[in-house]
Amino acid sequence: MAIKKMAFIVDKLPYKSETSRLALTHAISSQTVEIYLDDGDNVEPVLAFVGDGVLNCLKDQKALDIYGVTSLEMHIKNALLLDLRVLVCKEDLERFGLSEDNIVMDAEEIGGEITTEVVPFEKIQEEMASSDHLLYF
Amino acid sequence: MGKLTIGCFSSLVGSMSLDFAVKLSEAAVKKGHEVDLWLSGNGVMLGKTGQSKFRDYSYLAGPVEELLKTGKFKVTNCEACAKARGIDKSDTMEGFGIHSMDWYLASAFSADRVIHIGGE
Amino acid sequence: MKLAVFVNEYNEPAILERLKADRFGIVLVQNGVYHAALKNNGEASPVLSRDAEFYALSEDLQSRGLSEGNIDPKVKVIDYEGLVDLIFNDYEKFMWL
Numbered sequence: 625m626a627i628k629k630m631a632f633i634v635d636k637l638p639y640k641s642e643t644s645r646l647a648l649t650h651a652i653s654s655q656t657v658e659i660y661l662d663d664g665d666n667v668e669p670v671l672a673f674v675g676d677g678v679l680n681c682l683k684d685q686k687a688l689d690i691y692g693v694t695s696l697e698m699h700i701k702n703a704l705l706l707d708l709r710v711l712v713c714k715e716d717l718e719r720f721g722l723s724e725d726n727i728v729m730d731a732e733e734i735g736g737e738i739t740t741e742v743v744p745f746e747k748i749q750e751e752m753a754s755s756d757h758l759l760y761f
Numbered sequence: 762m763g764k765l766t767i768g769c770f771s772s773l774v775g776s777m778s779l780d781f782a783v784k785l786s787e788a789a790v791k792k793g794h795e796v797d798l799w800l801s802g803n804g805v806m807l808g809k810t811g812q813s814k815f816r817d818y819s820y821l822a823g824p825v826e827e828l829l830k831t832g833k834f835k836v837t838n839c840e841a842c843a844k845a846r847g848i849d850k851s852d853t854m855e856g857f858g859i860h861s862m863d864w865y866l867a868s869a870f871s872a873d874r875v876i877h878i879g880g881e
Numbered sequence: 882m883k884l885a886v887f888v889n890e891y892n893e894p895a896i897l898e899r900l901k902a903d904r905f906g907i908v909l910v911q912n913g914v915y916h917a918a919l920k921n922n923g924e925a926s927p928v929l930s931r932d933a934e935f936y937a938l939s940e941d942l943q944s945r946g947l948s949e950g951n952i953d954p955k956v957k958v959i960d961y962e963g964l965v966d967l968i969f970n971d972y973e974k975f976m977w978l
Contacts, residue, residue, distance in 0.1 A: 628870045633976070635896055636879070643880040646770060646802055649841075653862035660867030667866045675895050745899055752974070753882045757875040759768070760976040763969050777911055778889070778977075784940070788961035794969070874968050876887075878977045 625664030630654070631755035632669060633748070634677040638696045639687065644680045647671070647761035648699035655706050670755065671703060672711040672748045677761075678720065681712055681727040681740070700740075701731035710740045711748055762793040763873035768865055770880040772803035774818050778878050779807055783821050783828070785876070790833045797872065799865040801839035802880045808838055808857040809848055822854065829856040837864055885972035888913035893928050894978040906972055908964065909937040909956065917956040918947040929955055938964065 632651045636643040654669040661667075673681055685695035703710055712727060730739045752758055767786065771778035779800075786796045800807055807821060814820045828834040837858035843849070850859055858864075869875045885906035888894060890913060897907075907928065909917050916926035917937040929935060935956040942949055942958065949958050959967065968975070 626870075630866065630869060641880050642802055643770065646842075646880065650801070650862045650865060654866055655863075656861070657863040657866045657870070660864060661870060665870065667870055669866075674899075749899075749901060752884075755974070757869050757872070757877075758884075758974045758976055759869075759875070759877040759879075760978065761877075761879045765965075765968065781910060784961050785964065789965045789968075792962060792965050794965065874973070874975070876968070876975045876977065878887075 625662075627666050627668050628756040629668045629670065629754060630757050630759060631752050632671045633752065633758060633760045634671065634673045634680060635675040636761055637676050638680045639691065643761050644677060644696060645693075645699065647759070648696065648703060650759070651708060652699070652703055652706060654708070670709045670711065670751050672713070672751060673716075674713045674745065674748060675716055678712055678716045678722070678727070682722075683726060683728055697728050700728045701734060701736065704728075704731040704738055704740065705734050705736040707738055709738070711751065712740055712742050713745050713748055714742050715745055717742065762795070764795045764797070764871060765789050766797045766799065766865075766868045766872035766875045768799040768801065768869075768875070768877040769804045769807075770800075770802035771878060772881070773806040773809075773812075773821065776803075776881055777819065779804060779821060780819050782878060783807075783824050786828055786834055787824060790828060790831050794833070796828075796834045797868040798834070798836040799839070799868060800836065801842050801862070801865070805838045805843040805846060805848055808836065808854045810852055810854055825854070826856070837868075839865075883971065883973045885967065885975050887975065887977045888916065888928060889977065891915040893926075896978060897928065897931060900976075904972065905931075905933040906967070907931060907933045907935050908967070909935065910941050914938060914941045914945060914947060917952040918942065925953055929953055936964070936967065
């Protein structure tokens with residue numbers, strides 16, 4: 625029985641390319657990975673937004689209306705709904721003049737119970753160090 | 762000997778990252794390691810049938826076929842990424858697997874090393 | 882942690898200066914090999930000022946017409962097989978920047 629921790633580090637901006645979207649969809653796919661693993665084995669994902677990647681977390685994205693694609697905001701809410709840990713780099717938010725008020729902090733309206741954690745980069749670095757594998761998007 | 766999982770999300774044409782992923786796979790297999798190559802995003806182009814070998818475009822079908830023959834190399838397309846691009850099983854080279862994204866995480870679970878090459 | 886990052890562009894990825902590791906490797910691949918081979922106004926690339934061990938992929942140097950004899954002495958030139966050894970023997974985690 626083993627749990628492998630995988631850190632999904634998102635540093636890319638949304639929409640122009642699908643990179644950050646694929647980070648979210650792959651992280652969320654951890655919910656069904658057990659079907660390939662032995663009993664008791666599982667993957668523990670942690671999602672961390674750093675650098676320009678913090679802009680994926682902005683509220684009020686209208687991508688579904690404009691581009692016809694699920695917004696990154698909705699994907700982040702889905703991740704929170706599924707109890708995936710979502711970390712956002714505090715220094716990078718501050719660099720853009722943003723705060724918790726500007727980003728997706730919870731998914732209460734769809735039944736999510738956990739909230740986004742705004743943390744210093746040092747904490748994200750610790751999560752990377754304690755992960756078995758890094759997936760940098 | 763170990764297992765290396767490579768995820769590549771970059772396109773066959775317009776990027777040389779798949780070329781890197783395939784050459785790294787060849788070197789790892791040559792040294793006796795096992796390699797899983799997961800293709801997502803534009804990376805799913807690697808397995809498209811009917812590609813033409815033009816000298817101005819990256820072409821990797823030959824090396825991939827040779828790698829598959831070794832029995833130490835698995836290559837798998839992200840099902841949703843392929844379908845979104847109109848690539849179905851019938852459009853995919855023989856020997857390629859097609860799975861949902863959780864397959865990549867399962868492969869990474871049992872890998873000694875993971876190299877994730879994100880998109881452009 | 883033993884972390885190796887792949888630098889594949891001829892610019893400095895912003896995250897590079899923030900990363901810390903017990904053993905830190907910077908592997909220059911694709912257009913990243915220019916960091917090893919070029920000086921800008923006589924100055925070596927700032928990437929090479931990082932506290933790290935540096936490697937450059939010989940195939941990517943050769944593809945770009947860069948001579949292995951002219952690269953910065955801090956940088957060790959390796960081929961794909963050397964890279965495989967590095968991946969399995971010297972580092973545990975990787976980031977493609």
